[in-house]
Amino acid sequence: MGEDGRGRRRGRFEAEVLPQLGSLYGAALRLTRNPSEAEDLLQDTMLRAFEGYDGFASGTNLRAWLYRILTNSYISSYRKRMRRPQTVSADADEEFSLYDRLVDSGQTPEAQVIDRLPDSEVKDALESLPEQFRMAVLLADVEGFSYKEMAEIMDVELGTVMSRLHRGRKQLQRVLWEYARRRGLVDEAEPWKTPRRTVERP
Amino acid sequence: MEDAETDCRAALKRLYAYLDGEVAGEDCSEIEAHLARCRPCLDEADFERELKRVIRRKCGETLPDGLADRVRARLRGMVEDG
Ligand SMILES: [Zn+2]
Numbered sequence: 085m086g087e088d089g090r091g092r093r094r095g096r097f098e099a100e101v102l103p104q105l106g107s108l109y110g111a112a113l114r115l116t117r118n119p120s121e122a123e124d125l126l127q128d129t130m131l132r133a134f135e136g137y138d139g140f141a142s143g144t145n146l147r148a149w150l151y152r153i154l155t156n157s158y159i160s161s162y163r164k165r166m167r168r169p170q171t172v173s174a175d176a177d178e179e180f181s182l183y184d185r186l187v188d189s190g191q192t193p194e195a196q197v198i199d200r201l202p203d204s205e206v207k208d209a210l211e212s213l214p215e216q217f218r219m220a221v222l223l224a225d226v227e228g229f230s231y232k233e234m235a236e237i238m239d240v241e242l243g244t245v246m247s248r249l250h251r252g253r254k255q256l257q258r259v260l261w262e263y264a265r266r267r268g269l270v271d272e273a274e275p276w277k278t279p280r281r282t283v284e285r286p
Numbered sequence: 287m288e289d290a291e292t293d294c295r296a297a298l299k300r301l302y303a304y305l306d307g308e309v310a311g312e313d314c315s316e317i318e319a320h321l322a323r324c325r326p327c328l329d330e331a332d333f334e335r336e337l338k339r340v341i342r343r344k345c346g347e348t349l350p351d352g353l354a355d356r357v358r359a360r361l362r363g364m365v366e367d368g
Contacts (some may be wrong), residue, residue, distance in 0.1 A: 127357060195332075206344035226341065231308050
């Protein structure tokens with residue numbers, strides 16, 4: 085390709101892809117948990133995306149394609165450098181219900197308690213999740229991807245997407261509950277005092 | 287009350303998928319009909335929906351100063367090198 089062709093391609097790439105930088109950076113930061121690693125990951129993602137841009141069929145899902153590149157770049161280059169231990173065990177908390185805890189503690193409306201946590205603590209809670217669960221919650225709740233898009237990005241079956249998302253949300257809820265308790269936003273002095281619904285959770 | 291509880295269980299089982307916009311057609315109408323007549327499930331659905339919003343809002347990031355320019359510069363360098 086001549087100089088002009090490459091220049092035009094770059095122009096098109098910048099116009100289409102650079103508007104996604106902000107949300108990609110957020111995802112990179114949640115994955116690497118470090119601003120300078122996040123910038124490196126974002127740069128790598130952009131270079132890989134630019135190299136693969138000719139193969140990307142316009143009209144298909146650009147955002148999902150970019151997140152898939154980001155995810156793969158993270159897995160291949162950054163993950164092994166991460167040292168911070170996972171703080172939540174992979175099979176705990178399936179049944180945890182933040183809603184029940186908040187109702188028991190007499191807080192209404194319940195979601196406002198979590199809204200009172202500083203942003204940094206909610207980010208920290210998300211970052212404390214094991215990687216696959218963190219990714220699922222990030223893609224669904226922060227980035228708003230559909231299950232089908234998530235399956236493409238994470239390269240797994242739809243059922244796996246749903247199970248990771250469910251477990252990720254439950255674990256996140258437990259961490260948020262702990263943070264709210266530590267800050268004195270909820271009182272668990274006499275748990276289970278109020279009558280509870282006994283409906284079995286999925 | 288066994289029937290009502292079975293209904294609740296069925297609704298809660300699909301609550302996340304429903305809130306994620308992943309339940310369509312008849313299944314969706316069924317859940318909505320249940321939420322319309324069951325206050326406890328409606329309250330729980332409202333909580334989960336609001337929690338999703340809170341998480342989204344609190345996990346937002348703004349691009350650090352100069353990062354977009356650094357990305358552009360790398361891309362331009364690549365075009366010139368290549
Ligand atoms: Zn119900």
